[in-house]
Amino acid sequence: MRCPFCAHEDSQVKDSRPSEDGAAIRRRRQCESCGARFTTFERVHLRDLVVVKKSGEREPFDRDKLSRSISIACRKRGVDGDRIDRLVSSIQRQLETRGDDVSAIAIGEAVMDALKAIDHVAYIRFASVYKDFSEPGDFADIAGAVGDGS
Numbered sequence: 465m466r467c468p469f470c471a472h473e474d475s476q477v478k479d480s481r482p483s484e485d486g487a488a489i490r491r492r493r494q495c496e497s498c499g500a501r502f503t504t505f506e507r508v509h510l511r512d513l514v515v516v517k518k519s520g521e522r523e524p525f526d527r528d529k530l531s532r533s534i535s536i537a538c539r540k541r542g543v544d545g546d547r548i549d550r551l552v553s554s555i556q557r558q559l560e561t562r563g564d565d566v567s568a569i570a571i572g573e574a575v576m577d578a579l580k581a582i583d584h585v586a587y588i589r590f591a592s593v594y595k596d597f598s599e600p601g602d603f604a605d606i607a608g609a610v611g612d613g614s
Contacts, residue, residue: 472497487553537590584610
């Protein structure tokens with residue numbers, strides 16, 4: 465593993481342990497050249513996903529982009545980072561079982577379903593961007609749907 469500090473090619477694993485409910489391995493490493501310590505994660509990667517956007521454009525699936533958008537929706541809501549990581553891993557596994565190509569709509573719906581079960585405010589925040597709310601009534605409609613349990 466290349467050192468992120470000095471770019472030296474070799475590092476030594478100092479500690480390994482499971483994380484994210486066993487979905488990943490967390491490795492603590494030390495660079496053999498500069499001695500800096502850093503952490504890496506290994507995750508099971510079933511297949512290379514391609515996201516098909518509404519415009520028809522195709523791009524590689526970006527786990528970090530998904531994680532960032534969920535984190536933004538959950539900001540200041542008391543949802544811890546580990547829970548967000550587990551959520552992202554769960555959504556990614558769902559998508560990987562569907563095939564190599566996955567629509568942006570399917571990703572958005574999977575995120576909305578997951579957020580609805582975790583935090584209603586985060587769900588409404590995500591929905592407001594995903595569904596491109598333009599009227600105050602759009603918020604009222606979705607808040608009413610959350611309140612009704614539908």
